[in-house]
Amino acid sequence: MQxxxxxxxIGLGVMGRxxxxxxxxxxxxxxxxxxNTDQVAALKAEGNPDQVxxxxDIVTFTQSLSLPRKIMLLVPAGKIVDQVIESLLPHLDKDDIIIDGGNSFFTDTDRREEYLKEKGIHFFGSGVSGGAKGARKGPSIMPGGNKEAYQHVKPIFEAVSTKYKGEPCVAYLGPKSAGNYVKMVHNGIEYSMMQLTSEIYDLLKKSVGLSNSELHEVYSTWNSGRLQSFLVEITAEIFTQKDTLTGGDLVDLILDKAKQKGTGKWTSQNAMDLGIPVPTIDMAVSMREISALKEERVLADQLYSRPTPLPISKAEMIAQAEQALYFSFxxxxxxxxxxxxxxxxxxxxxxxxxxxxxxWRAGCIIRAGLLADIADAFTAKPDLANLLLSPAFVGKVQDTLPAVRSLVAYAAQSGIPVPGLASALSYFDAYTSSNLPLNLIQAQRDHFGSHTYERIDREGIFHTEWGDQ
Structure with a gap:
């Protein structure tokens, strides 16, 4: 066979196909x-037989590929990735390349790379974002691992990735599991932005009673401005979708229980391991978990009274909501x-x-106009510790704060949950505070556990026998 x-x-489901x-x-x-022979048949039916x-049959598959073989896996994360690798190994040659395009946990990628390196096989993880449509028309691709091995795949990835003003939305990101890690955090940001978008929708609906038609107009208008993004764009579209079974608006018939595949949770867990605060991402994960408690929420709703939303004009609510969503993004x-x-x-x-x-400027789920400004901020200062420290973003954030504070207060007084937005504001207030009340926590820790503390007026580590005067 030639x-x-x-x-x-490998993996000819919708994404792979x-x-x-x-x-x-x-x-x-x-x-x-x-x-799955049905998946094989579906690809053959849709593809150009001269090209795909x-x-x-694993032997036919591996013998059909030119050397070094470049094999991408688009299969569910977990044990199945290891199973596919083991099924491939007897049919591979030294320096062949396996690429995991799924959402594998980054430590699994590191383990697999080391394992395959001993066998002379290159392995690297590469995040792919954009969903099924993005995979077909041009995703954002996040590869990391062996740089020399990536060079063999680079022409293909640059060709298939989406373009932003002519630039391919793919780049070699770094060694080891860098690609899978970046994709994991991409998904954590995605969780956060989806939660925030849904909270703003809830506010607009419950406070001033916007219809789905009005919501479509609001989100469409926002998508033409500084909130231009994939998530705002598809949210506008969602409000126009009719249900084929009832003829009603589909969004109103969808159960309010959001599922998750784990990448948001991994982002949150690893941030805690690193000691990096990501409370808005944490809250987005928690809200999916709260949403799963549907029966309990229904029961609790019957036990407690809720205030009537305070009066506010549509124009004022829409204006504040736009600023709050921009701030929280x-x-x-x-x-x-x-x-x-x-x-x-x-x-x-x-x-x-x-x-x-x-x-991330195009192709991926979190693509947004904001990312061009973010890229500029890090180009100007590559070692920027936090985007909030960029002079280019101080004015953008400062201008939104009165509206954000007003909206969070309004939501609290009206009994409308906005935990993502509230956590974003609290994070900002904490991060921009030169003094926090954690001195008291240090005193408490030393009082009950002799954990010691530092002082503001002299160097060193101190302990006090509390209560002794």
Whole structure:
């Protein structure tokens, strides 16, 4: 069998099928593999037979690929990745390349890279964002790992990725599991932005009774301004979707229980391990968990009274909501990028925040007009510790604060939950406070546990026998 195919892909579900068709559309011959014969048939039916083919036979698959083999896995994270790798190994040659394009936990990527290195096989993780449509038309791709191995895949990834003003939204990010880590934090930011968008929707609906048609107009208008983003864009579209079963608005018929696949939780957990505060991401994860308690929430709603929303004009509410969403989007990016910068130092990723912001400008779920400004901020100061410290963002944030404070207070008085927005404001107030009440916590710790404390007036570590005067 002649090995003439440039690229192999394992996992021909919707995401995998769309990605491999994208590869084929961009002039590379691609060969797919899936144990599910229906998935194989679906790819063959849709693809150009001169550019793409597929099989359920692992030998046929591996022998069809030119050397070094470039094989991408788009399969669910976890044990199945290891199972696929083991099934491939007997059929690979030294210097072949395996790419994990799924949302694998970053430590799993490090483990697999070390394991395969001993066998002479290159392995790296590469985040792919944009959903099924993005995979077909152009995703944002976040590869990391062996830099030399990436060079073999680079022409393909640059061709299939989406473009922002002509620049491909893909870049080599760093060694080891840098690609999977960046994708994980991307998803944490995504959780946060989705939660914030939904809270603003809830406020607009419960406070001034905006109809779905009005909500569509509001979000559409916002998407034409500084809030331009994929999530605001699709939110506007959601409000116009009719239900094929009842003819009503579909959004009103969807159960308020949000599921999760784990990447947001991983972001939150790892931030705690690193000691980096990401409370708005944390709250977004917690709200999905609270949403799962539907039966308990219904019961609790019957036990407690709730205030009637305070009177406010539509114009005022819409104006404040726009400023609050803009502010909280900035905070979401600030927290996620802060975590990336610290992880880069901790894990030796050598991440460039400006490059990350650039490849997020198009193709991915968190793409937004704001990212061009964020890229500029980190280009101007590559070692910027936090986006809130960028002179370019001080004015953007400062101008929104009166509206944000007003809206959070309004929501609290009206009994409308906005935990994401409230956490974003509290994070900002804490991060920008030169004095916090943690001196009292240190005193408490020393009082009950002799944990010692530091002083503001002299160097050293101190302990007091509390109560002794």
């Amino acid at each position: 090995a003439t195919y440039d690229f192999g892909l 769309n990605f491999i068709l994208n590869v084929a559309d961009n002039g590379f011959k691609a060969f797919g593999y899936d144990l 083919d597929a099989t359920s 900035i905070i979401s990016y600030s927290q996620g990028l802060h975590q990336l910068a610290d992880a880069s130092r901790e894990y030796g990723y050598e991440l460039d925040m400006a490059v990350i912001a650039k490849i």
